[in-house]
Amino acid sequence: MTDSASRRTFIAATGMAAAHVWVPGTARGYSAAEMRAMEETIGVSKWELDTPALCVDLDALESNITTMQARLAAKGLGARPHAKTHKSADIARKQLAAGALGICTSKVSEAEALLAAGIDRICMTTTNPSPSKIRRAMALRAKSAHFIQAVDEEKNARDLSDAAKAAGLTADVVIDVAVGTRSGIPAGAGAIALAELVSRLPNLRLRGMLSYDGGAQHLTGFATRRTTALANLEANVRVYETLKAKGLSTEIFSGGGTGTYNIQHEVPGFTDVQVGSYLFMDMQYLAIGNAAGGPVYDDFARSLTVLATVLNNRFPGRLTTDAGAKALTLNVPRAGVVGEPGMDYNAGSDEFGVITFSEARKAYAIGDKLELVAPHCDPVVNLYDQIYGIRKDRVEVVWPVTARGKSQ
Amino acid sequence: MTDSASRRTFIAATGMAAAHVWVPGTARGYSAAEMRAMEETIGVSKWELDTPALCVDLDALESNITTMQARLAAKGLGARPHAKTHKSADIARKQLAAGALGICTSKVSEAEALLAAGIDRICMTTTNPSPSKIRRAMALRAKSAHFIQAVDEEKNARDLSDAAKAAGLTADVVIDVAVGTRSGIPAGAGAIALAELVSRLPNLRLRGMLSYDGGAQHLTGFATRRTTALANLEANVRVYETLKAKGLSTEIFSGGGTGTYNIQHEVPGFTDVQVGSYLFMDMQYLAIGNAAGGPVYDDFARSLTVLATVLNNRFPGRLTTDAGAKALTLNVPRAGVVGEPGMDYNAGSDEFGVITFSEARKAYAIGDKLELVAPHCDPVVNLYDQIYGIRKDRVEVVWPVTARGKSQ
Numbered sequence: 001m002t003d004s005a006s007r008r009t010f011i012a013a014t015g016m017a018a019a020h021v022w023v024p025g026t027a028r029g030y031s032a033a034e035m036r037a038m039e040e041t042i043g044v045s046k047w048e049l050d051t052p053a054l055c056v057d058l059d060a061l062e063s064n065i066t067t068m069q070a071r072l073a074a075k076g077l078g079a080r081p082h083a084k085t086h087k088s089a090d091i092a093r094k095q096l097a098a099g100a101l102g103i104c105t106s107k108v109s110e111a112e113a114l115l116a117a118g119i120d121r122i123c124m125t126t127t128n129p130s131p132s133k134i135r136r137a138m139a140l141r142a143k144s145a146h147f148i149q150a151v152d153e154e155k156n157a158r159d160l161s162d163a164a165k166a167a168g169l170t171a172d173v174v175i176d177v178a179v180g181t182r183s184g185i186p187a188g189a190g191a192i193a194l195a196e197l198v199s200r201l202p203n204l205r206l207r208g209m210l211s212y213d214g215g216a217q218h219l220t221g222f223a224t225r226r227t228t229a230l231a232n233l234e235a236n237v238r239v240y241e242t243l244k245a246k247g248l249s250t251e252i253f254s255g256g257g258t259g260t261y262n263i264q265h266e267v268p269g270f271t272d273v274q275v276g277s278y279l280f281m282d283m284q285y286l287a288i289g290n291a292a293g294g295p296v297y298d299d300f301a302r303s304l305t306v307l308a309t310v311l312n313n314r315f316p317g318r319l320t321t322d323a324g325a326k327a328l329t330l331n332v333p334r335a336g337v338v339g340e341p342g343m344d345y346n347a348g349s350d351e352f353g354v355i356t357f358s359e360a361r362k363a364y365a366i367g368d369k370l371e372l373v374a375p376h377c378d379p380v381v382n383l384y385d386q387i388y389g390i391r392k393d394r395v396e397v398v399w400p401v402t403a404r405g406k407s408q
Numbered sequence: 409m410t411d412s413a414s415r416r417t418f419i420a421a422t423g424m425a426a427a428h429v430w431v432p433g434t435a436r437g438y439s440a441a442e443m444r445a446m447e448e449t450i451g452v453s454k455w456e457l458d459t460p461a462l463c464v465d466l467d468a469l470e471s472n473i474t475t476m477q478a479r480l481a482a483k484g485l486g487a488r489p490h491a492k493t494h495k496s497a498d499i500a501r502k503q504l505a506a507g508a509l510g511i512c513t514s515k516v517s518e519a520e521a522l523l524a525a526g527i528d529r530i531c532m533t534t535t536n537p538s539p540s541k542i543r544r545a546m547a548l549r550a551k552s553a554h555f556i557q558a559v560d561e562e563k564n565a566r567d568l569s570d571a572a573k574a575a576g577l578t579a580d581v582v583i584d585v586a587v588g589t590r591s592g593i594p595a596g597a598g599a600i601a602l603a604e605l606v607s608r609l610p611n612l613r614l615r616g617m618l619s620y621d622g623g624a625q626h627l628t629g630f631a632t633r634r635t636t637a638l639a640n641l642e643a644n645v646r647v648y649e650t651l652k653a654k655g656l657s658t659e660i661f662s663g664g665g666t667g668t669y670n671i672q673h674e675v676p677g678f679t680d681v682q683v684g685s686y687l688f689m690d691m692q693y694l695a696i697g698n699a700a701g702g703p704v705y706d707d708f709a710r711s712l713t714v715l716a717t718v719l720n721n722r723f724p725g726r727l728t729t730d731a732g733a734k735a736l737t738l739n740v741p742r743a744g745v746v747g748e749p750g751m752d753y754n755a756g757s758d759e760f761g762v763i764t765f766s767e768a769r770k771a772y773a774i775g776d777k778l779e780l781v782a783p784h785c786d787p788v789v790n791l792y793d794q795i796y797g798i799r800k801d802r803v804e805v806v807w808p809v810t811a812r813g814k815s816q
Binding site: 050126127153181309318330352366382383 | 456459560586717720726728
């Protein structure tokens with residue numbers, strides 16, 4: 001698929017209608033002036049927002065949540081959406097209301113922010129090796145009976161059990177079993193021994209295992225993705241089956257994501273999928289192709305955009321905008337310009353976007369606004385303090401990005 | 409220069425000594441719990457910080473501020489440091505105290521945040537074409553007699569004058585004259601006509617011109633950088649000389665940066681340099697070479713690091729850390745690992761850093777910490793809510809990143 005072909009799919013006809021007005025949910029950390037500024041945007045056209053502005057189309061977002069939940073359920077799987085994508089308590093609440101089993105977080109600070117904003121049933125998918133983070137994780141467990149955390153080595157399991165004992169509780173843990181070489185304990189005898197150790201340790205409760213295959217999610221072409229994802233999990237399935245045969249907990253066998261959500265049910269024993277980007281879609285996921293062999297991954301609607309303003313139009317075949325690397329990151333493929341398949345968007349400058357084109361739908365004046373599709377949604381959302389929720393082109397709600405920057 | 413050669417220069421011998429304890433300055437937007445957590449870190453070893461943590465060595469930072477101010481002054485130039493790099497009211501205050509003429513900001517929201525935190529004498533270097541941002545800029549001018557803003561087209565000049573009139577004030581503006589094709593009005597008759605228009609408009613006061621050459625800053629090799637930077641500014645100098653001959657204000661002729669700070673004095677009429685990265689240094693600037701022909705740009709000390717923790721050491725020749733793209737961005741060259749010139753650091757995963765190496769100084773255990781040099785400092789600082797100020801390896805102060813995420 002060429003970039004132009006994928007960009008053409010983004011052209012959207014948008015109407016204008018009265019919006020149902022909501023008030024923002026939690027908004028810790030905003031000054032009174034900032035809160036007023038956000039409230040003043042409720043009901044206005046998105047095209048009037050100061051830019052760069054991170055927007056989500058609520059019809060598309062809600063449809064994506066419903067669709068994912070239904071499709072996973074039809075295959076006997078649960079959803080355990082990963083909050084690393086949206087970092088938003090408001091969106092997590094929608095996912096849980098739609099039937100998600102729980103919410104994943106990548107970091108302890110992310111879990112802290114979401115729990116403080118009322119999101120329970122959190123599974124932290126990254127390990128906490130340092131004493132300080134172990135204490136923070138135990139504090140979360142003390143506040144929430146539903147908090148689950150990952151472990152991937154014997155020393156860490158013993159440290160967790162000791163810390164749980166010191167905190168006067170029993171901590172729920174899942175074994176993180178590696179897929180590839182990035183994180184987790186290799187799928188083999190060591191993983192089984194670790195599960196047995198966890199089962200024996202006095203202050204830990206084994207809940208099952210994680211097996212996230214980050215590498216398979218963005219493979220292009222459904223057939224390749226399916227073959228690779230299933231092959232990558234073969235050793236993990238053997239771990240799962242051994243744990244089951246030994247009578248150890250396999251209540252949770254979780255992993256996968258937006259790219260493999262329709263493949264994971266083929267994995268024996270798999271319970272739930274850690275989907276994230278399906279909410280928003282982005283240039284990376286749009287390019288991986290769908291199960292019917294089409295070049296565009298169109299299972300979910302593209303809901304997330306960044307609004308930008310043209311700052312310079314004076315040089316032929318070029319436009320400069322106010323959305324650079326601090327608004328879009330340097331991920332590839334580059335940002336798409338909605339309705340302008342012939343435009344190439346370079347966010348290589350920190351503060352400026354540079355568009356080059358040979359033909360454009362219209363002549364752009366300084367001050368005109370453009371709508372951009374993010375290269376990769378997760379790190380882009382992490383740049384913004386709020387998301388504007390848009391319905392029929394008007395601001396319906398402003399959501400704080402609850403766990404923005406919570407990378408600890 | 410190879411990556412290994414540049415990394416070797418980062419090996420730093422660090423001592424341990426009692427720290428002079430400061431309390432944090434402004435800290436708007438933090439909850440009481442977050443404030444307590446920051447205060448609790450004062451005096452602790454940086455190696456005890458939860459990671460990823462953004463740290464600046466205060467001795468190196470202060471030395472860089474003093475050195476830059478003295479070197480520019482020796483050539484008859486002023487410093488007008490750009491806050492897009494540090495986003496910090498505390499660091500801006502140090503730059504002003506050292507003698508800087510003022511502080512630049514890239515966006516109106518950045519200027520708002522810094523002014524609210526007590527930083528005056530702000531020059532906003534990007535234009536504000538939309539009515540809403542023009543109102544915001546005029547509100548800044550109403551609060552600060554020293555606020556200066558850029559203009560680069562006639563319509564915008566008229567809009568600014570009208571908005572200034574509506575606000576009951578006279579706004580100080582500089583003409584942004586393009587270097588290259590990214591931002592600004594081309595250096596020619598149009599730029600002179602714009603300056604004349606600004607001088608005539610009733611509610612604007614012309615203060616001079618900007619000519620920032622972003623493209624020249626990172627050119628490798630001093631001789632190339634000098635030749636290119638000077639050639640790129642020739643047409644801008646003709647604009648400057650015409651304005652001067654016409655009796656229009658040339659009080660400000662500003663531009664340049666860390667890469668050309670020792671070149672700008674050769675530009676006739678140039679008044680001040682918009683230096684930013686010299687505070688911190690990063691992999692990009694370290695690689696451009698110095699005026700003596702050396703491969704490492706060592707005019708300033710490397711002060712900024714990101715601390716990370718090893719999460720996985722199980723796969724030969726590989727380590728996984730907790731600092732990925734959300735902690736370091738995807739800029740190139742990749743992050744450097746202090747003291748480990750043989751390590752290649754890939755921050756391609758959002759949440760994880762992946763190190764590959766054939767040899768390392770020591771065997772790393774899970775939980776060990778590493779110190780990383782940012783690929784490009786500006787967008788990395790923009791990911792963090794606070795900077796830990798370190799002296800002799802201990803936390804002396806925690807600074808909020810005042811304008812973090814203020815990309816509007």
